[in-house]
Every structure is written in C-alpha cells, then in structure tokens.
Amino acid sequence: MSDYANPRSTWFTYDIVAEDPTTHARAGVLHTPHGDVPTPIFMPVGTKATVKGILPPQLERLGAKIVLANTYHLSNRPGEDVVAEMGGLHDFMQWHHPILTDSGGFQVFSHGEFTKLTDDGVEFRTVDYDGSHVFWTPERNMDIAQKLGADIVMQLDQCPGYPATRSFVERAVELSGMWAERCYRAHTREDQALFGIVQGGMHMDLRLRSLRHLEDCGDFPGYGIGGYSVGEDHETMFETLAPLASEYMPRNKPRYLMGVGNPTTLVHGVEYGIDMFDCVLPTRTARMGSAFSSEGRLNFKNSRFTHDAGPIDADCTCPVCTGGYSRAYIHHLVKQKEMVGSILLSLHNVYYLLDLMRRARQAIIEHRYGEFVRAWDELPAASDW
Structure with missing residues (x-):
C-alpha cells in the first residue's frame, strides 16, 4: 500500500446492508457530503451539467439519487473556472444531491487520429468545439475535476475499444496505472472522492494486474470498471467481468461499471456484485x-x-x-x-x-x-x- 494518506476516507464510506445468498449481489449505502446513495443504483447522465430534457426537481421525483457530468465537455464550455465561479456544479446546475464526474478520457480517446499519447499525458484537438490543441496531464485533469466540485471524480485513464490487440490493451493498462498514481498524488480536495479505474479489456490477467496496481498505489474509496460496452457482445463482456467483480474486487468498496445502461446488463451486473451504473x-x-x-x-x-x-x-x-x-x-x-x-x-x-x-x-x-x-x-x- 502507498504511503499517501487518504483524508477523504472520513467523508466517503460504503456500508453493505444485505448480501444475496444465491448470487454475488449486494445492497449497500454510499455516504457522500451531499447525501447517501443506495446501491445498486443507476446514475442518469447529465453530460453538460444537465440530464437532457429533465429538470432537477423532476429527477428528484423520479427517484434519482446521483447524476453524472462530463469533465471533457465542461472544461470546454463553459470552462471549469466559470463553474467554480458559480459555486461549483451543485449550484451551477441546481442539483444538490451527489454528483459524479468522469475524467473525460473516453471522449478524448474517441477523437482517434487527433489524439497523441505519451507517458506524461495526452494531447488532443477539441474537434467538436473550436479545434484547439490541448494537453492533459493527470495533474491537469485533477485540477479541472476539483474546480468542478463533484462528490466523486474518476482518474484519467486510457479506455481501449474492442477489438484491440493485446499489446495495445496492455499499454493502456500501464498508462492508466501510472496516471492513477499521479492523479492520487495530485488530488487534494478532501470533500471529494477519487475513484481508480480498472482496465484490461477482455484479458483477465490484465484486469487483475490493473486492479492490483490500483490497490498498491493508494487507498481509493471506490473503483470504476472501464473498457466494457465498447464494441463487444454481452457474453464476451461477462466472461471477464463476472469473475472480476464477484471474486477479485475489494468487498468493502463500491464497484462502478462505467457506461453501461442496457437493462439486462444491469440485472446481471448486479448478480455479479456491481453496485453502480451509468449510461x-x-x-x-x-x-x-x-x-x-x-x-x-x-x-x-x-x-x-x-x-x-x-x-x-x-x-x-x-x-x-x-x-x-x-x-x-x-x-x-x-x-x-x-x-x-x-x-x-x-x-x-x-x-x-x-x-x-x-x-x-x-x-x-x-x-x-x-x-x-x-x-x-x-x-x-x-x-x-
């Protein structure tokens, strides 16, 4: 375990309240500064600080407990400094319950030929905005996340699509691991939880390597599971996801399957011990x-x-x-x-x-x-x- 202390552990705790005897499903409560989140939970996505077509009071009446926003898009417009000036995301979007922001890495890497990777970070063009060249280090990504002010933020990672060569996925695991360490050191906001992200594609050994690296580099209060629902079919996904979640993920930390909203995948994800979903x-x-x-x-x-x-x-x-x-x-x-x-x-x-x-x-x-x-x-x- 890393020497880096995690002061956020007093702000964010996860309690398991029930476990199903015939599956790996569990019910829990994730405690955050803006309220408790019962799990398993689906998190509506408000990419640009709004869940499209639905006002915050309507979301409350629907029963939403936590929503997402996107670091990449908000850093482009209106910019993280504007959001911070307006009091952070909760005040900006008038949602006073928990918020999670992803790192924006998935959007960055979806730019394909306009993206260049180095050990230090990722250079990309904002082709869907003004076309400017941007360089993100893990430290820069954490600075944006802390200014946006969500309750939960995700490390900067590389999400390989499917299919991909093993060597490409292995490099993504290495980069994501190195960046996780740097995100952990750079992230200092105590009222905000930083989740690590397990990568590894459809390779079980790479998934386990990624998880062990995260466990060694810091006391993350929760874990995202990335790199699924990126082109593979349902059966292929669960070949590695099921044992990863049910046998290897830490029991006392929430497990967040990123970018999945197919109802059947939610039902079976819960069966294998997933706690949080978004799509x-x-x-x-x-x-x-x-x-x-x-x-x-x-x-x-x-x-x-x-x-x-x-x-x-x-x-x-x-x-x-x-x-x-x-x-x-x-x-x-x-x-x-x-x-x-x-x-x-x-x-x-x-x-x-x-x-x-x-x-x-x-x-x-x-x-x-x-x-x-x-x-x-x-x-x-x-x-x-």
Missing part, C-alpha cells in the same frame, strides 16, 4: 423515439401505435405511464418531432432504470435476487436491448 442510453434512445418496456424495446415511430390508447408500459408507475399519456399521443409527438415526445420518453426511460435498480435492491434485501434474475430473463425485454 446515456435512456435519454438518447428517447430522443430517437424509443422506450424501455416489459414488452421489450418500443419504437414509437411505428404506425402500430397510431390508435393505441394504452400507456407506454402498463406495469410502469412513472409519471408518464400513470399520467394519462397514451401511446397514440407519444407516437404523434415523435412523428411530428415535437420536443415533448422526447421529454416524456426520457422521463419514462430514466424512471424505468431507476425503478429496475430499486426493485433489484429490494430483492437482495429479501434474499431472493436469484429469483429476480430468473424472472427478468423470462421477459421479452431481456433479449431486446
């Missing part, structure tokens, strides 16, 4: 006119909904499904490209995943999560996302 899927698919449901994916561009007076999902208790909004009306809004259609579908989709995790948590507490998984796998929805 843009619920709001992005809503803007495309689609909804989660117990019947599977519903595409409201389809004319079969023209005369359908029923709710999106008769089993759903979200404000949209219980508020009298018919499938026919939502079909009409989607076809006419009215923004209210996207808003209603976003409210429903976000609630759907929040409620799925609420029900999963209750099943764990009642020691029946194995039954919960089997019941889910029998639904049409299980194989439709």
Whole structure:
C-alpha cells in the first residue's frame, strides 16, 4: 500500500446492508457530503451539467439519487473556472444531491487520429468545439475535476475499444496505472472522492494486474470498471467481468461499471456484485423515439401505435405511464418531432432504470435476487436491448 494518506476516507464510506445468498449481489449505502446513495443504483447522465430534457426537481421525483457530468465537455464550455465561479456544479446546475464526474478520457480517446499519447499525458484537438490543441496531464485533469466540485471524480485513464490487440490493451493498462498514481498524488480536495479505474479489456490477467496496481498505489474509496460496452457482445463482456467483480474486487468498496445502461446488463451486473451504473442510453434512445418496456424495446415511430390508447408500459408507475399519456399521443409527438415526445420518453426511460435498480435492491434485501434474475430473463425485454 502507498504511503499517501487518504483524508477523504472520513467523508466517503460504503456500508453493505444485505448480501444475496444465491448470487454475488449486494445492497449497500454510499455516504457522500451531499447525501447517501443506495446501491445498486443507476446514475442518469447529465453530460453538460444537465440530464437532457429533465429538470432537477423532476429527477428528484423520479427517484434519482446521483447524476453524472462530463469533465471533457465542461472544461470546454463553459470552462471549469466559470463553474467554480458559480459555486461549483451543485449550484451551477441546481442539483444538490451527489454528483459524479468522469475524467473525460473516453471522449478524448474517441477523437482517434487527433489524439497523441505519451507517458506524461495526452494531447488532443477539441474537434467538436473550436479545434484547439490541448494537453492533459493527470495533474491537469485533477485540477479541472476539483474546480468542478463533484462528490466523486474518476482518474484519467486510457479506455481501449474492442477489438484491440493485446499489446495495445496492455499499454493502456500501464498508462492508466501510472496516471492513477499521479492523479492520487495530485488530488487534494478532501470533500471529494477519487475513484481508480480498472482496465484490461477482455484479458483477465490484465484486469487483475490493473486492479492490483490500483490497490498498491493508494487507498481509493471506490473503483470504476472501464473498457466494457465498447464494441463487444454481452457474453464476451461477462466472461471477464463476472469473475472480476464477484471474486477479485475489494468487498468493502463500491464497484462502478462505467457506461453501461442496457437493462439486462444491469440485472446481471448486479448478480455479479456491481453496485453502480451509468449510461446515456435512456435519454438518447428517447430522443430517437424509443422506450424501455416489459414488452421489450418500443419504437414509437411505428404506425402500430397510431390508435393505441394504452400507456407506454402498463406495469410502469412513472409519471408518464400513470399520467394519462397514451401511446397514440407519444407516437404523434415523435412523428411530428415535437420536443415533448422526447421529454416524456426520457422521463419514462430514466424512471424505468431507476425503478429496475430499486426493485433489484429490494430483492437482495429479501434474499431472493436469484429469483429476480430468473424472472427478468423470462421477459421479452431481456433479449431486446
């Protein structure tokens, strides 16, 4: 273990309140300065300091406990100094509950040919903004994160896509490990937790190497698991994710599977001991006119909904499904490209995943999560996302 002390350990604790006897699922509570987060939990993504189409009071009513924002995008606009001047992200976006910011590394590396890696950091062009050249070191990334002021921040890492050569993934593990050490030393804000990120692609030995390096370099209060849902299929992902989470991740630290929002992946991720999830899927698919449901994916561009007076999902208790909004009306809004259609579908989709995790948590507490998984796998929805 590193000599670097972690004063944040008194601000952030994780309590396990129940463990399922037939699976590796566990229910817990993550304590943060802005409130407690019950786990397992889905975290809606507010990339640019807003969950698209949903106001903070609406998020509260849906049951959201924690939201995400993105370091890369906010550092470009409006800039981390502006956010700090406005009192930090909580005041800036009027969300006074926990916030997590990712490092922005995934967005940086998605720039492909406009990105150049060195041991010291990463140089990239902001091709989706003004095209300027930027160089991020781990220290610079931590400076941005601390100015934004989220409760939880992620180390700068390299996320390799799939497929990738073993040598490429191994280099990403090495870089991510070196950068984790530097992020840990540079991060000094005591009211903010820094999570390390386990990389390694689909190679179990590299995953374990990454995890051991993180455990040796600092007392991280939690761990992200990166590099999944980057092109591989569901079965390939769980070949390494399942044993990693259930057998090797520290028991007393929250485990955050990054960038995953497929309902079936959430259900099975919890089965293997994952505590936290995030994804843009619920709001992005809503803007495309689609909804989660117990019947599977519903595409409201389809004319079969023209005369359908029923709710999106008769089993759903979200404000949209219980508020009298018919499938026919939502079909009409989607076809006419009215923004209210996207808003209603976003409210429903976000609630759907929040409620799925609420029900999963209750099943764990009642020691029946194995039954919960089997019941889910029998639904049409299980194989439709």
